[in-house]
Amino acid sequence: MSISTKDKLAWTAAKLFQEKGFDGVGLNEILAAAGLPKGSLYHHFPNGKKDLALEAAALADREMVRIINDAFASAETYRHGVSTLFHKLAKLFELLGSHTGCPISEILFAGPDRNEFRTRSATYFNGWIACIEGHAIRLGETEAAAQQQAERLFISLQGCWTLARANEDSDQLRRAPELLF
Amino acid sequence: MSISTKDKLAWTAAKLFQEKGFDGVGLNEILAAAGLPKGSLYHHFPNGKKDLALEAAALADREMVRIINDAFASAETYRHGVSTLFHKLAKLFELLGSHTGCPISEILFAGPDRNEFRTRSATYFNGWIACIEGHAIRLGETEAAAQQQAERLFISLQGCWTLARANEDSDQLRRAPELLF
DNA sequence: ATAGCAATAGACCGACCGGTCTAATTGAGG
DNA sequence: CCTCAATTAGACCGGTCGGTCTATTGCTAT
Numbered sequence: 080m081s082i083s084t085k086d087k088l089a090w091t092a093a094k095l096f097q098e099k100g101f102d103g104v105g106l107n108e109i110l111a112a113a114g115l116p117k118g119s120l121y122h123h124f125p126n127g128k129k130d131l132a133l134e135a136a137a138l139a140d141r142e143m144v145r146i147i148n149d150a151f152a153s154a155e156t157y158r159h160g161v162s163t164l165f166h167k168l169a170k171l172f173e174l175l176g177s178h179t180g181c182p183i184s185e186i187l188f189a190g191p192d193r194n195e196f197r198t199r200s201a202t203y204f205n206g207w208i209a210c211i212e213g214h215a216i217r218l219g220e221t222e223a224a225a226q227q228q229a230e231r232l233f234i235s236l237q238g239c240w241t242l243a244r245a246n247e248d249s250d251q252l253r254r255a256p257e258l259l260f
Numbered sequence: 261m262s263i264s265t266k267d268k269l270a271w272t273a274a275k276l277f278q279e280k281g282f283d284g285v286g287l288n289e290i291l292a293a294a295g296l297p298k299g300s301l302y303h304h305f306p307n308g309k310k311d312l313a314l315e316a317a318a319l320a321d322r323e324m325v326r327i328i329n330d331a332f333a334s335a336e337t338y339r340h341g342v343s344t345l346f347h348k349l350a351k352l353f354e355l356l357g358s359h360t361g362c363p364i365s366e367i368l369f370a371g372p373d374r375n376e377f378r379t380r381s382a383t384y385f386n387g388w389i390a391c392i393e394g395h396a397i398r399l400g401e402t403e404a405a406a407q408q409q410a411e412r413l414f415i416s417l418q419g420c421w422t423l424a425r426a427n428e429d430s431d432q433l434r435r436a437p438e439l440l441f
Numbered sequence: 442a443t444a445g446c447a448a449t450a451g452a453c454c455g456a457c458c459g460g461t462c463t464a465a466t467t468g469a470g471g
Numbered sequence: 472c473c474t475c476a477a478t479t480a481g482a483c484c485g486g487t488c489g490g491t492c493t494a495t496t497g498c499t500a501t
Binding site: 286287288298299302308309 | 488
């Protein structure tokens with residue numbers, strides 16, 4: 080069985096939202112890219128664009144958590160994990176196209192219901208930080224250090240990605256570990 | 261003589277773009293907020309929304325450079341300057357409303373003419389970094405260290421602002437200096 | 442005073458927006 | 472085979488978008 084219609088819509092939406100932001104993409108554009116009619120969208124996402132955006136953000140969140148876990152799974156030290164993570168992100172940045180932004184920011188900082196969206200972005204971001212913190216602790220950092228390291232890592236991730244986007248240069252992400260330690 | 265019509269339009273646009281992004285704000289909304297008719301806009305900005313966005317971004321850039329220079333002007337050490345800068349930014353974050361984003365990103369990562377806009381964002385961002393680097397050198401850092409410190413500072417600024425926005429918490433910016441040193 | 446240009450004012454336009462609704466199609470259970 | 476619900480398909484809607492155009496106002500130089 081191939082990918083479900085619902086997933087196809089959500090993935091297509093996630094990709095386009097990352098490129099142009101919530102308000103920068105029209106439903107017709109998403110549907111054309113997915114090759115689906117409007118009826119399917121409103122069948123699977125009764126609340127239209129809002130539901131679609133939330134699902135796309137959830138998808139992007141899971142994907143990012145997966146990437147973080149992947150990077151640290153094979154690492155023997157925290158530093159090593161950080162380095163692997165940023166190299167993976169640099170690859171991802173190139174793959175997505177260097178004009179792409181953070182999916183969560185692009186989707187959830189705009190849109191209707193600003194507070195609901197914003198709250199969700201905080202949940203996701205703090206989830207990433209908690210996830211990193213867990214790996215740091217597992218790899219031998221003290222709890223206090225791990226908390227701080229995780230926050231630093233997240234902040235560098237956001238900042239470096241922004242700079243990489245402006246300069247269209249994935250090396251901004253590859254050089255991030257040097258800045259962190 | 262009071263503020264010119266052109267400036268009023270650009271400032272109003274800058275504020276709204278920061279809150280909702282380039283595609284999230286309509287011209288009518290900007291004009292209503294500025295209390296001006298459409299004719300004025302197209303008189304002062306013949307290319308409409310595009311010109312207005314570029315002018316708003318230029319305004320925001322100058323403002324940020326001013327803030328950076330202010331913070332470091334009275335500083336006796338680089339660290340001291342960094343601390344002052346982040347406290348100023350935390351204040352600004354509260355003043356603008358905690359849903360506000362980086363003006364440059366919000367305006368220049370979206371919009372038409374993606375490449376022209378993106379190039380300009382790179383120019384502004386690298387200008388900020390160069391500006392910080394200058395202060396670092398003036399305050400006794402070596403050139404190599406200054407370059408790296410400036411980049412780290414910029415990255416932290418972007419990352420912390422994002423986290424502050426998600427969590428609606430200006431303290432994310434105030435705590436930034438601790439993460440940097 | 443008035444000629445002439447800069448600026449303000451807003452009606453108006455086609456295109457596209459997100460969203461609704463009805464019809465056709467599909468596929469699993471009886 | 473037939474039924475019937477799930478899904479796909481897309482025409483259609485009012486509203487808003489960015490942008491154009493004409494008229495009027497205000498100011499300045501002569």
